[in-house]
Amino acid sequence: xxxxxxxxxxxxxxxxxxxxxxxxxxxxxxxxxxxxxxxxxxxxxxxxxxxxxxxxxxxxxxxxxxxxxxxxxxxxxxxxxxxxxxxxxxxxxxxxxxxxxxxxxx
Amino acid sequence: xxxxxxxxxxxxxxxxxxxxxxxxxxxxxxxxxxxxxxxxxxxxxxxxxxxxxxxxxxxxxxxxxxxxxxxxxxxxxxxxxxxxxxxxxxxxxxxxxxxxxxxxxxxxxxxxxxxxxxxxxxxxxxxxxxxxxxxxxxxxxxxxxxxxxxxxxxxxxxxxxxxxxxxxxxxxxxxxxxxxxxxxxxxxxxxxxxxxxxxxxxxxxxxxxxxxxxxxxxxxxxxxxxxxxxxxxxxxxxxxxxxxxxxxxxxxxxxxxxxxxxxxxxxxxxxxxxxxxxxxxxxxxxxxxxxxxxxxxxxxxxxxxxxxxxxxxxxxxxxxxxxxxxxxxxxxxxxxxxxxxxxxxxxxxxxxxxxxxxxxxxxxxxxxxxxxxxxxxxxxxxxxxxxxxxxxxxxxxxxxxxxxxxxxxxxxxxxxxxxxxxxxxxxxxxxxxxxxxxxxxxxxxxxxxxxxxxxxx
Numbered sequence: 001x002x003x004x005x006x007x008x009x010x011x012x013x014x015x016x017x018x019x020x021x022x023x024x025x026x027x028x029x030x031x032x033x034x035x036x037x038x039x040x041x042x043x044x045x046x047x048x049x050x051x052x053x054x055x056x057x058x059x060x061x062x063x064x065x066x067x068x069x070x071x072x073x074x075x076x077x078x079x080x081x082x083x084x085x086x087x088x089x090x091x092x093x094x095x096x097x098x099x100x101x102x103x104x105x106x
Numbered sequence: 107x108x109x110x111x112x113x114x115x116x117x118x119x120x121x122x123x124x125x126x127x128x129x130x131x132x133x134x135x136x137x138x139x140x141x142x143x144x145x146x147x148x149x150x151x152x153x154x155x156x157x158x159x160x161x162x163x164x165x166x167x168x169x170x171x172x173x174x175x176x177x178x179x180x181x182x183x184x185x186x187x188x189x190x191x192x193x194x195x196x197x198x199x200x201x202x203x204x205x206x207x208x209x210x211x212x213x214x215x216x217x218x219x220x221x222x223x224x225x226x227x228x229x230x231x232x233x234x235x236x237x238x239x240x241x242x243x244x245x246x247x248x249x250x251x252x253x254x255x256x257x258x259x260x261x262x263x264x265x266x267x268x269x270x271x272x273x274x275x276x277x278x279x280x281x282x283x284x285x286x287x288x289x290x291x292x293x294x295x296x297x298x299x300x301x302x303x304x305x306x307x308x309x310x311x312x313x314x315x316x317x318x319x320x321x322x323x324x325x326x327x328x329x330x331x332x333x334x335x336x337x338x339x340x341x342x343x344x345x346x347x348x349x350x351x352x353x354x355x356x357x358x359x360x361x362x363x364x365x366x367x368x369x370x371x372x373x374x375x376x377x378x379x380x381x382x383x384x385x386x387x388x389x390x391x392x393x394x395x396x397x398x399x400x401x402x403x404x405x406x407x408x409x410x411x412x413x414x415x416x417x418x419x420x421x422x423x424x425x426x427x428x429x430x431x432x433x434x435x436x437x438x439x440x441x442x443x444x445x446x447x448x449x450x451x452x453x454x455x456x457x458x459x460x461x462x463x464x465x466x467x468x469x470x471x472x473x474x475x476x477x478x479x480x481x482x483x484x485x486x487x488x489x490x491x492x493x494x495x496x497x498x499x500x501x502x503x504x505x506x507x508x509x510x511x512x513x514x515x516x517x518x519x520x521x522x523x524x525x526x527x528x529x530x531x532x533x534x535x536x537x538x539x540x541x542x543x544x545x546x547x548x549x550x551x552x553x554x555x556x557x558x559x560x561x562x563x
Contacts, residue, residue, distance in 0.1 A: 008438070015396065015441045016403070017434060018422035026431075030496055031438055037497055038385040038443075038452065046458035069319055070273065073312035085206035091410035098406055101417045 003032040109134035113295040114178065115302060121176040128170055128177030128221070132161040135179055135223065146246050150184045150194055152224035160221050173219025174306055180215055184225035185232060186290065187279040188212055195281050196230045196240040199428025200408040209279020210314070211290055211307045218306045230430045231399065232283045235259075235502050238493055239432040247486055248561040249528055256291045257506050257518040261531025262486035264520045264559055266548070267293045268300040271539045272513030273318030275304075276311030282398040284391040285316070287510050297519060297549045301325040304541060320539055328542035329549040333475070337547065339365060339534075340375035340474030348381055348504060351484040357522045357530045358480050364554045365478075375470035375477060379462040380508040384500055386463065387507045389443050389456035396440025402428060435496060464512040471537050476547050479505050481518040481531035505533070515541045517548045520557040529559060 008028050012019055019027065083096065092099040109117065109131050120126050136154050143149060161177055164170050170177035182188070185195045187205035189212075194200050212222065229239035235258055237244040247263055260267025268291045275290045282288060292303035305326055310319040341362065350358070362372055404410035404424030411423035429437070443452035470477055483504060492499040509516040514535050521532040534551070536544035 003442075007442070011438050011441045011445070012422075014445060015425075015437050016400070016418075016421050017425040017429070017437065018419070019426060019434070023426075023431075023434070027435060027438055030435060031442070033495075034388070034435075034439055034497060035442065038389050038456075041382060041385050041389065041455050041459055042451070044379065044382055044455075044459050044462065046455065046462065049458035049461050070316060071319055072315070081206045086406075089203055089206065089407055091404055091408070100405055101414065101420055103417055 003028055003035060108138060110138040114175075114299040115296075117178055118174075118176045118302075121178065122171050127165045128161040129158070129165040131178055132157050132221070142248070146248055147243060148226055148245050149181070149224045150196070150227050150240075150242050151192060152181075153191075153222065154224075157221060157223050164221075170219055174302070175215070175218050175220035177219055177221060179223035180220045180303070181223040181226050182212065182215075183228050185228060185281040185283075186211060186225075187281070188222060188225070191225070193225070193281065194242070195232075196228045196237075196242060197428065197430065197433070198241045198409055199402045199425070201241070203408045205279075207279065210276035210311045212279065214307050214309075215303075220306075230433050231281070231395070232288075233395070233432050233436055235499055236487070236489065236492065238489060239430055241430055244489060250486070256293055257481050257516060257531070257533055258503070260293045261481035261518045261520070261533075262529065264523075264529030264531075264557070264561075265293055265295055266297050266300050266517065266519045266552075267291065268304055268517040268541075268545075269509065269515065270304055270308060270541055271318075271515045273316055273320075274322075274515070274539065274541065275307050276309075276314040276317045278311055278313040278317075282394075284394040285398060286394060287387070287391055289510075297517070297545060297552050298326070298329045300517065301329045301545050301549075304545075308541075318539070323542045325541055325545055328545040331546050333370070333543070333546045333550050336371070337476075338371040338373055338474040339476055339478045339547070340373050340470050341478055342375050342377040342380065342470070345377045345380045345505070345508070346479060349483055350480060353485060353524045354480050354483060354530060357524075358532065361478075361521050361532050361551070361555065365551065368550075368554055370550075371474075372478075373473055375473060377463075377466045377470060377477070377508060379459060379466050382459050383463055383507045383511055384504055386456045386459045387503070387511055388439070388500055389452050390460065390511075392436040392440035393444045393453050393456075394440070396437045396444065399429075399433070399437055404428075432496070460511050463508055467508070467512045467514060467535070475536070475543055477535040479533060479535075480521075481505060481533045485524045485526075485528040485530060509533075509535045514538060515544050517544050519548050519552050519555070520559065521555055522557065523559050527559075 008024055087093040090098050139152050164177045186209045187193045189208045193205050227237050227240050227245045229237055256267040256269050269289050270291050272289055277288055280290055292300045294300045308322045311317045366372055403421045409428040411427055414420040414423055516533055516535045518531040518533040520529050522530050534544050534547050
C-alpha cells in the first residue's frame with residue numbers, strides 16, 4: 001500500500017486537480033509519510049466498536065434521538081437565492097445560465 | 107485605556123448605562139485596527155466604513171440599548187458568509203467572490219444587535235493551526251510578532267475560545283470543510299463574553315439538517331453560578347503522557363493545585379483511544395474535505411483558469427491554480443482513504459476508532475463532570491517551525507481533536523504565561539449539550555487563575 005507515482009496519477013484523476021511535476025514529486029513523498037502515520041489505526045481493536053446496525057441498544061437510542069433531535073423540515077417551497085446575484089458572481093454566464101466549455105461533441 | 111480594551115459584556119453595560127455610545131466604541135475599534143493591523147494582519151477585510159456608518163445610524167436611531175449586543179462590533183472568520191460581501195476562506199479559489207446569502211449565525215448576531223466588523227484571516231479552508239496556510243499571508247500573534255480552529259489560536263493568544271456541542275450552532279453559511287466535525291464558536295476576552303455570543307448563535311435551524319432541535323439553556327446565567335457542590339474534574343493522564351512541553355506540564359500542575367485548594371475534586375480518567383485521535387481525525391476530516399471541496403471547479407463561483415482546451419482541463423487547472431499546497435495534500439489524502447480498495451482499511455476503520463474515542467468520554471463522564479487538560483502540548487510555535495513537515499503541524503492538535511471527534515462542548519481559557527511571556531491555555535470538555543456545565547466550570551476556574559497578562563507587558 002505504498003504511495004507511488006501511479007497512485008498519485010490515479011488520485012489526481014479522481015480529485016480533478018492537475019499537478020505540476022514538482023508538486024507530484026513533493027506530494028508523493030509527503031503522502032507516503034502521512035499514510036504511514038495513519039496506518040497506526042490498524043493497531044486498534046475495533047471488534048467491540050459500536051456496530052453500524054441498529055441492534056446495539058446505544059445505536060438504537062442514538063438513532064431515535066437523532067430522528068427527534070434533527071428533524072427534517074416540511075417540504076414547503078420558499079424563496080431561494082437571488083438568481084441575478086448568483087450569476088453576477090459567476091466566472092462566466094449567459095442568458096441566466098452558467099457558461100462552460102463545450103461538453104458534448106458535435 | 108482605550109474602549110477597545112474592555113470586554114464585550116463590560117462595553118455593553120457601559121453603552122446601556124449611557125456612558126458611551128456604539129459609535130464611540132466603533133471609533134475606538136477603527137483607531138485600534140489602524141494601529142495594530144499593519145503589524146498583526148488579523149483581518150482579510152475590515153469593514154471600517156460600514157462599521158462607522160452603521161453604528162452612527164443606529165446610535166442616532168436609538169433602541170440599541172434593549173438588544174443583547176447593544177450595537178457593538180463582532181468580527182467573523184472568513185469562512186462564514188455575509189451577503190453582498192467577500193468570503194474567501196483564505197483561498198485564491200474564492201478570491202473576489204461575494205456571497206448571495208447570509209449565514210444563519212450572521213442573521214442571529216444582527217437580530218441581537220451586533221454590527222459585523224469584518225472578516226478575519228484563517229488557514230485556507232481552515233486547514234492548519236497558524237494561518238501560515240492562508241493565501242493572504244499569516245496573522246501575527248500580538249504576544250510575539252514572529253509567531254501565529256477556535257481553541258488553539260485562543261490559547262496561543264491568551265484569550266477564551268469555545269467550541270459548542272456538534273449540532274448546537276447552525277452550519278448554514280459556514281463553508282464546509284469536514285461536515286461531521288465543523289462547528290462555529292466564539293473567541294473573546296473572557297468566559298462571560300463567550301457565553302454571551304454562544305447564547306446568541308445557538309439554537310435549532312431548519313436550514314442545517316445536522317442542527318439539533320434541543321432547548322438552549324441560559325448560558326449567561328451559567329457563568330454567574332459557582333459549579334455544583336461536588337463538581338468533579340477528570341484528568342486524562344494517559345493522553346497527556348503522549349508528550350507535553352515541561353513548561354506546559356508545570357503550568358497544568360499549578361491549575362490542578364488551584365482547583366483542589368478550592369474544593370474541586372480531581373480524578374484520573376482514561377481516554378485510551380485518544381492517542382489515535384490525530385490519525386483518526388486526519389483520515390475522517392480529509393475524506394470529508396475531499397468531498398466538500400469538489401464543488402470548487404471554476405463553474406459557478408470563484409476563480410476560473412484562463413487557458414484550457416476542454417471542460418476537464420478547465421476544472422483541473424482551476425483547482426491546481428486556486429488551491430494551496432496544504433489543501434491539495436488533504437484532498438489527496440481524503441481521496442486516497444475513500445478510494446476503492448482503501449475505504450475499509452482507512453475511512454471505515456477510522457469511523458470505528460472514532461466511536462471508541464466517544465465511548466471513552468462517556469465512561470469518563472461517569473466519574474467526572476468535565477475533563478480538564480492543557481489546550482496545546484506546547485506554547486505557540488514560531489512561523490516556519492511546523493511547515494517543513496505537515497505531520498508536525500497535525501500533532502499540535504493532539505489535545506483539541508478528541509473533543510471534535512466526540513462532538514463535545516469544549517472551552518479554553520488562559521492559565522498562565524511561560525517564562526518567556528507567552529500565554530498558555532487549559533481546556534474543559536463536557537458532556538453533549540452541557541455547555542452550561544462547561545461555562546460554569548470555566549468561569550470558576552477563570553476566577554481562581556485570575557489571569558492578568560497583556561501583550562507587550
